[in-house]
Amino acid sequence: MPIGEYSLRLQNGIRGGFAPPTPNFIHTITLPLDSDSLTVASSVRPEGTPSLQDIAPKFVKLKNEDTEALVDELHGILKELPTEYPPGSEDIYGLDTSIAWGSDDLQWMNGAPGGCGGGTSVIQPTEEQKAKFRRAVDIVTTLVEKDA
Template identity: 60%
Template structure:
């Protein structure tokens, strides 16, 4: 079980190159020991528009079902690799990054500024890619965004 305090950020739109990536969606989930719920924000860029919509905050109960999803997300991310060096290559091929941070550990793919077009010395296996797809599904379910990114 992850600690009572954690932060998750999913960004769709991480591949760039000469220009930085343009995100299509950014979802965040935060938990603090002083609050009985998760704090969630979603910001999506509608197709054909130049910018993300303003982040929409909401609260999500940290009930058994949601806690089980957070626990599953934590286990998945602990079991799959990240690219090396950070930000070199989108090894999962989804143009999506996830940051999961607690006071004990952190997992992040995609680098702080996205993926810039290098080659990673670490590659994801087909099994790793399936697990990453599930991790993305979990975050989308928690924030209430079941559609395409």
């Protein structure tokens, strides 16, 4: 079943504390309404530099190779995974990475908008859930790396 329009973001560098986190990269993938292409926008912080630099967006055909199947798999995984509580309390998956997904049927985000600032989450994932989160990160990375 087609998911419809959605937006997702992958961010590495979510652990903070006294100071806010310093992202290493932020990748945003969107499927606009009535589009057959994903829009992939990225900002990357070159090693040793203090700020993110934007990379020109690219467009990936949704029907290209396994793109739609990957998106469906990602959507299914996120529907099953818990997030930390309270939001932003702890990097419960231990990857210093967050995923945010927004669509009509699913709003999911780990790591809170400002990252994880310390504290302990009352919700802890199982090892199987941690493995599924790693797979979700791999899927988003694959989508970002696809040729336009």
